[in-house]
Amino acid sequence: MRTWRKLSKLAAVVTVAGGLALTGTSAAVADENPATEKAAPLTCGSGVFLDGLRALRITESGRDEVYITSGGRKIWPVTSAYVSMAAGQRVEVDKCVPVGAQLRLMEYDDLDPNDTIGGVTINRDATWDYEFCCGDDGRYRIGAVR
Template sequence: MRTWRKLSRLAASATMAGCLALAGTSAAVAEATPAQGKAALTCGAGVFLDGIRALAVTESGRDEVFLTSNGVKIWPAGSAYVSMAVNQRVEVDKCVPNGAQLRLVEVDDLDPDDVIGGQTINGDVTRDYEFCCGDGGRYRIGAVA
């Protein structure tokens, strides 16, 4: 079984190297900037939201959060929220337009949802945006211009 896995990985690496050679891109360049490559390929003139990290949570243990852009929920796509603990990082992998108004919201079952924080995305630089401090929560999201 281990031999089969090794052969599969070798075949995948060879295929990737062949594709990069055809495209005129070196493997070192492709591996050095994976997030920037994803942004350029998928976002066009928009901004790529990479991953979000919980620096402090509002409740004991975990927060249930979701992200909106210009008032529309964009993340997570397959569920109502993502449950996050302190220092946990979760991929967002979403594109938003330059100038988008992002809000990070914490779901409350009994009360209205709490806005942890908001940011306006400035698409001319790659940087981290911090959402703070509604209800004591603090989160950071990476954005690739």
């Protein structure tokens, strides 16, 4: 009897895992409501949703330690001083800003003053890619969704 229970549990797990594999959904996301993932840009009201930041060209060998400021205040990342990025890497920003926000992408330095990679003004109320360029030869792109 115990063997039968174990086999039925295993069959249920395989069925669920197979269904996730066919839909391309990870097990971590399967329990979450996918509608909330797609709704994030809609929660900005009249603002603009900053989607992902991609490192097109980094300023240092190996990795850059980057963060975003607006109005002289750091707005991203929220839970750490910076995000370490390699060339070609993309990270989620998931931040709402108002149209007209002036953003600066900064490179964190322990000993020297922090370096500005570039600045942009979010001046569109439509989906658009902005580029932070070319301080210390760095180049990054950020997606803005309205």
